[in-house]
Amino acid sequence: MNTFPPVVLIGAPTDIGAGHRGASMGPEALRVAGIAHALKGRGLDVIDRGNLAGPVNPWLPPRDGYRHLEEVVAWNRAVLDAVYAELEAGTLPILLGGDHCLAMGSITAVARHCRERGKKLRVLWLDAHADFNTNVITPSGNVHGMPVACLCGYGPAELTHLGGASPALQPGEIRQIGIRSVDPGEKKLVHDVGLDIYDMRYIDEIGVSRAMKEALEGVDADTHLHVSFDVDFLDPAIAPGVGTRVKGGPNYREAQLVMEMIADTGRVGSLDIVELNPAFDKRNQTAKLAVDLVESLFGKSTLMRD
Template identity: 80%
Template sequence: MPQRFPPVALIGAPTDIGAGHRGASMGPEALRVAGLAQALRERGIDVVDRGNLSGPLNPWLPPVDGYRHLTEVTAWNRAVMTAVRAELGAGHLPVLLGGDHSLALGSITAVAGHCRERGRKLVVLWFDAHADFNTSTITPSGNVHGMPVACLCGYGPRELTELGGSSPAITPDRIRQIGIRSVDAGEKRLVRDAGLDIYDMRYIDEIGMRRTMEEALEGIDEDTHLHVSFDVDFLDPEIAPGVGTTIPGGPNYREAQLAMEMIADRRCLGSLDIVELNPAFDVRNRTAVLTVDLVESLFGKSTLMRD
């Protein structure tokens, strides 16, 4: 039987505060225009759109002590954390519509706290072209959207590592990264030392997406809260041009669909981020439409009826 989903709550976070390009702030509306809510309703899921959160404007300033817009990034993530935690407490499945990937700090901190309170196991699947494990001392840009995984694991400023009141929000063994193909020079050593579980594109090329996902999903069962953090630049830019940081050599359409379908088969999805969609770089909302298609598969859409 397919997973029976609780009501889905869409939460817009229209900001590019942590990014190096402007435009991800338009991502939530692009997903709405592409029909995300209606697509989920057609799957028999109750959907409520909470509209957009509010936060500080992007001042577009250079880094200070290795971070760009730390005060503003913190404010946005507090708003996200509060909103996601409220939806989880109400028994809903929160879907964060970003916005840049720094916002995952707020959403995953909220999910981690929720799971600790209820004694549930948390696993985060992080779909991305980038490892996002930079710190102020190794970042080439100071953009916080390149740092959320590090901050979640306790590497970073207290404003972000202790967003939920304690640090770390999660340990590296709780997160599995898929599709990685861009890791900054200083980041490589930190990723290795932290023991981060990464399925990079070479690994996917060598063994295929099916075996990769079987390994990434190992140990996930009915007692698991599965959080999917989906950065649209995970996809190859040939099929998904609407992102600010395109990295060639990503998964194709069918590989991405298979990954989403295999997650759906586990019936453990508890929360979702959709981030880094940048309509300023898109072509007639093509990337948003593709993203909605993939989210439908994540929520159980398949070609045939499967047990």
């Protein structure tokens, strides 16, 4: 039985924070792959709000360690307002990215909503990267490598105070899963902050099931679960359509188990799908896979269970 509120798709067609062009085509690729139809097939009411508008990508070099900071702020403000409005209306927002810098807007909105409603927040960050760079330690200046740091209060005021209060997130509210690419300076900061990371070495050692049980520990009926799904979380052998491929990610069955175990909690309240880059894809196979996994996140199971 469907227990979810209406699901709202919000497109954010920009690659403003990325190091490669093409993530701006992600929302349309997900639509072409049938995301609305697939979710309706799960018995969900689906509303597609279309795409948000924002500045074009000027494709300029970094200034003070940030590329396109002004434009990144504008896009994230648009995302924040759109996601917050949906949460206030009682719907379940799904952000169709776009690059992962947009999670600053969506998660800031979710965190504000949770504070105002007195709910606990748990963020599951499914990604190959920790995204905990700052302008001082970043090797590239690309802001899609900084959203977790900014959400935890490490970054420019324009981004750390997007929603007024800073930090939007406490490190204890986030679990990072699938990590396998961390820059040297970023690694030290992550350790200093005490971020809870389930990297691929750990997952290989203890298995996906146990890792997910640990990552979901404490999630209860009073918890809003936000899933920030970077498609490069997946092994590039099955998901080539990303700008920053990192070998050694979860395979198809492991990724399905991750999504199924999240679905089992019944607490998913919002979702990002980001970093899908059709320019690097093969016949939209990565978008189709992402849709397949999102179906599992909303209850489709390959297991013979009641």
